[in-house]
Amino acid sequence: MDKGSIIKEISRLKKEKNAVILAHYYVEPEVQDIADYIGDSLGLSQMAGQTDADIIIFCGVSFMAETASIISPDKRVFVPDISAGCSLADSIKADDIINWRERNPGGIVVSYVNSTAEVKANTDICCTSANAMQVILSIPENKKIFFVPDKNLASYVKIMSGRDIDIWEGDCCVHEYFDTKVLQEVIKLHPDAEILVHPESSSSHDPAIYELENAYILSTTGMVKRAKISDAKKFIVATEPGVIYQMQRLAPDKEFIAVEPYNKCYQMRKVTLEKVLASLREERYEIKVPEEIQVKALPSIERMLRILGA
Ligand code: 13P
Numbered sequence: 001m002d003k004g005s006i007i008k009e010i011s012r013l014k015k016e017k018n019a020v021i022l023a024h025y026y027v028e029p030e031v032q033d034i035a036d037y038i039g040d041s042l043g044l045s046q047m048a049g050q051t052d053a054d055i056i057i058f059c060g061v062s063f064m065a066e067t068a069s070i071i072s073p074d075k076r077v078f079v080p081d082i083s084a085g086c087s088l089a090d091s092i093k094a095d096d097i098i099n100w101r102e103r104n105p106g107g108i109v110v111s112y113v114n115s116t117a118e119v120k121a122n123t124d125i126c127c128t129s130a131n132a133m134q135v136i137l138s139i140p141e142n143k144k145i146f147f148v149p150d151k152n153l154a155s156y157v158k159i160m161s162g163r164d165i166d167i168w169e170g171d172c173c174v175h176e177y178f179d180t181k182v183l184q185e186v187i188k189l190h191p192d193a194e195i196l197v198h199p200e201s202s203s204s205h206d207p208a209i210y211e212l213e214n215a216y217i218l219s220t221t222g223m224v225k226r227a228k229i230s231d232a233k234k235f236i237v238a239t240e241p242g243v244i245y246q247m248q249r250l251a252p253d254k255e256f257i258a259v260e261p262y263n264k265c266y267q268m269r270k271v272t273l274e275k276v277l278a279s280l281r282e283e284r285y286e287i288k289v290p291e292e293i294q295v296k297a298l299p300s301i302e303r304m305l306r307i308l309g310a
Pocket residue numbers: 039040041042114128129130172200219220221
């Protein structure tokens with residue numbers, strides 16, 4: 001089947017089955033093109049809660065589809081590639097949190113949404129890179145906090161908030177690469193560019209970055225918005241380069257430079273048009289969080305969405 005026929009068939013099946021396609025900014029551009037909604041982890045969570053569709057095809061990695069299943073347990077959630085996982089999410093287990101709670105009674109556990117359903121079921125409040133600071137600031141100042149699993153985002157919010165935070169030593173293999181030295185090499189080549197850094201990057205908590213007046217620490221949606229509203233004509237983008245596709249669409253007259261175009265999330269990139277079609281047609285691979293975990297995990301996501309007024 002050629003690409004045009006695949007796209008037509010996806011569109012036909014979507015209507016027939018009352019399905020919606022959600023895609024993260026890091027999936028392949030041709031998959032972003034067929035999505036009903038493209039967003040970051042926060043936007044996708046909100047969308048999963050708002051949609052009237054019976055079926056959600058989640059073009060992303062497994063923790064994202066699990067989050068959708070937790071928020072909308074009455075909907076059927078599918079992923080096009082069942083093997084698309086996230087090493088950051090898999091770096092921590094529920095037992096690691098239970099052990100911390102035993103040592104820190106009364107402490108608050110904040111989990112980045114890039115975590116498994118079992119971890120969320122043992123979490124007080126979730127956050128994404130778009131709202132981590134608001135979530136931390138919502139916690140009473142006398143409370144000790146355990147932030148899991150991303151050490152870079154945790155270190156960033158620790159510096160920004162000045163709060164007492166224990167940090168789990170997980171990282172994202174894509175963003176860990178973006179340290180200050182790597183960024184400075186690209187800045188030397190493009191001194192006139194604005195610098196956009198995802199908080200999962202190792203440079204996000206290096207004070208040297210805060211000294212640059214044209215550097216911004218932003219979630220992926222934050223970067224897309226910045227591309228549109230900024231007066232700059234050139235941007236250095238320190239995150240997975242898939243997001244540049246949407247930035248370029250929104251601001252076609254501006255230039256976007258990936259710090260490293262080949263530093264991709266190869267888990268997200270496993271999703272192809274062919275797999276989306278097979279997922280819709282054959283209703284595979286279904287992600288269903290078991291009820292006892294879903295019920296325990298839901299409040300941690302609802303608390304996060306309430307903070308944003310969602
Ligand atoms: P956001 O979607 O919150 O920007 O996080 C990026 C990411 O790594 C998702 O897996």
